[in-house]
Amino acid sequence: MRLILIFIFTFFALMSFSADLSGPWIKTKSHRITLYTRPKNYSKTVSPDSTAIRNILKEQEKVIDYINEALKTDFQSNVRIYLLNYDEAKAKIGTNGGGFCSPNKPRIYFTYYNLQFHNTIRNEYEYIGVHEMVHLIAKYELGMPNSRFFGEGYANAVEGNYGSKMIDGHYVKTRNDSTLQKLRTKGKILTPSQLLYNDSIKEREYYPQIGCFINWLFKQYGVEKINQLYTLEKDQIENGFNRVTGETFITIEKKYMKSINL
Numbered sequence: 001m002r003l004i005l006i007f008i009f010t011f012f013a014l015m016s017f018s019a020d021l022s023g024p025w026i027k028t029k030s031h032r033i034t035l036y037t038r039p040k041n042y043s044k045t046v047s048p049d050s051t052a053i054r055n056i057l058k059e060q061e062k063v064i065d066y067i068n069e070a071l072k073t074d075f076q077s078n079v080r081i082y083l084l085n086y087d088e089a090k091a092k093i094g095t096n097g098g099g100f101c102s103p104n105k106p107r108i109y110f111t112y113y114n115l116q117f118h119n120t121i122r123n124e125y126e127y128i129g130v131h132e133m134v135h136l137i138a139k140y141e142l143g144m145p146n147s148r149f150f151g152e153g154y155a156n157a158v159e160g161n162y163g164s165k166m167i168d169g170h171y172v173k174t175r176n177d178s179t180l181q182k183l184r185t186k187g188k189i190l191t192p193s194q195l196l197y198n199d200s201i202k203e204r205e206y207y208p209q210i211g212c213f214i215n216w217l218f219k220q221y222g223v224e225k226i227n228q229l230y231t232l233e234k235d236q237i238e239n240g241f242n243r244v245t246g247e248t249f250i251t252i253e254k255k256y257m258k259s260i261n262l
Ligand SMILES: [Zn+2]
Pocket: 011, 012, 013, 131, 135, 151, 152, 155
C-alpha cells in the first residue's frame, strides 16, 4: 500500500516552492473559502465531485472557527484553497504528501486524496485538516513566524496529529499525544531546549513533540501569553518566555518534563 507510506510523512512545509496553478479549475465559494478543484476526468486520479466539494468547504469553514477558538483570534478573511489531483500534485506543488500554505498570500495548496481522515481530537472526518490553515491564520493574526519552534509548533499543536494509519478500512490520524507515549518508551523524548535549538531533528520526530510542548504551554500559561512570542527570532525566545510568564526557560522545561513523567 503506497498510500500508507506516503501519509506517514504528510504535511510538508514547502514554503519556497512556487506552485503551478494553471487551469482549468472549478471555482466554488462559501463564506470565507474559495475552493479551486479540477473538473471531472481532468487527470488519471479522481477529481472532487460536487458532494466532496461541499464537504471540503464545510470542513474548512469549521476548521477556521476551530483555530480561532484555539488561538483566541478572529480571522474572517477569504482564503483560496487550490486542491490538486493526486497524480499532478507532486509536479505542480512539490508534494503529494499533503500541501503547504503560501508564504505571501492567503492561500493553501493541497493534494486531493478522494478520502477523508478521521481526526479523533475534533471527531471530524477531514480532507485537508487543520495544520496548513493554522499556518495561514497565525501569520495573518499574529505575524510572520521567525522560528520553526513557533511556526511548526503552532500548526502541530492545534492540528494535534501527525501522519495517519489505516484502521478497519479507514484512515485515522495519529495523535501527537500517543506518538509521545511511544517515543517515551523508546527513550526518544526531546527536551524543550532541543526543540528550540536543534534545527536538524527529523520532521516525524519534531512535529509531534513540538506540537505536544506548545499545546502544554497553551494550557499552562494561556494562549494569549504565548501568542506574544510567536514572531520572535530564535535567540529572543528564552527572554520572551521570561517576560510573559515570569519563569525562566529552564524552569518551564523542568515543569514540562515532569508533566510527561520524565
Ligand atoms: Zn507546517
